Amino acid sequence: MKRTFWITLLFAASLTAGAQVKTPAASTAGSVSTTVGLTDVKVAYYRPSAKGRKIFGTDATVLVPYGKIWRTGANQGTVVSFSDDVKVEGIAVPKGDYLLLTWPGATEWTVSLYKDVALGGNTGAYDKSKDAANFKVKASKLAEKVETLTIGIGDIAADNKSAKVQVAWENTSIKFTVTVDYDAQVMKSIEEAMKSSPNGNSYFQAAVYYLETGRDLNQALTWINEAAKANPDAFWVLHQKAKIQKALGDKKGATETANASLAKAKTAGNRDYQMMNEDLIKSIK
Known part of the structure; x- marks a missing residue:
């Protein structure tokens, strides 16, 4: 009887110790x-x-x-x-x-x-x-x-x-x-990428950053050309190249590149880049 009592008591205690009431x-x-x-x-x-x-x-x-x-x-x-x-x-x-x-x-x-x-x-x-x-x-x-x-x-x-x-x-x-100020971090990452093994994407990102921050546009053009070589069908790369050419004052080259980007965007069915290229071409004229 006593043994049964203690077993019951221990079982109840274990339930009490383990049970947790959760409320919001x-x-x-x-x-x-x-x-x-x-x-x-x-x-x-x-x-x-x-x-x-x-x-x-x-x-x-x-x-x-x-x-x-x-x-x-x-x-x-x-x-x-x-x-x-x-x-x-x-x-x-x-x-x-x-x-x-x-x-x-x-x-x-x-x-x-x-x-x-x-x-x-x-x-x-x-x-x-x-x-x-x-x-x-x-x-x-x-x-x-x-x-x-x-x-x-x-x-x-x-x-x-x-x-x-x-x-x-x-x-x-x-x-x-x-x-925030991320310029120093970006410039450091560009420097390191160009010292190692730059690929089409790193060339593209570096060129766009130089364009957007008003840096050396001739360097940006060199990099965007490398990006275009790595991915000839990339209409988004050609669009940025046209913008760089426009910023350099090369209206003829910018128009030709924007038209090439427009054609590739149409083939890919990308309406956004079609519209952006159409607007870019109008702005060049």
Whole structure:
């Protein structure tokens, strides 16, 4: 009898030790990342929801009072990461991980990228000397309510040199600009590729980069010719060659090359390059 009792007790204890009750988190984990230029930008955060509460303001009942430090999320706060050195709102910020701390206001927020990620949600221990960057941004009103705190990375510039991080909750939004500089990295990669065994793709990319950044166009033409030799049917290569010829002032050569690219694009059924070549030919005339 005693043996049966102890076996039953041990079995029950093992069930108790192994059983875990799982419930949804009050503030779900979220993340967003993108590549700006050659730099990875990531935001990891916890996403509280309004749940009928007033979020920002001066009332005693608001969740985030104006002028008070906020961890800009829930739990351990929000971490912003950069894989390379960047500039944030014009301030140089070394690569690494930073807490995103804010002081909301009706029309303007103060934003800090804080070096000591271990601070977490303990904002009472904030030390201004540990700011990697501290700046102000305008706050704007949203037409539609955002129920759950949402942080995004968007507005990527056409030259891929900047993007904006947006924080949106309730009816308020702020954005701040992250700027990258990838020129030195690209130029180094071109130099190394040309010293080793360049192929058609590396010739093509180097030529296009020289064209887009206003560098030695004669060198760009040499490289694009090598790329065309490696892939004679590549209408996209010929299109870039025509653009380089146009930039060099060779209207006749540019027109001939653009027409050749147009013909190959038609054969391949690529409407985008057909249209781009047609526009290029018109611009040459």
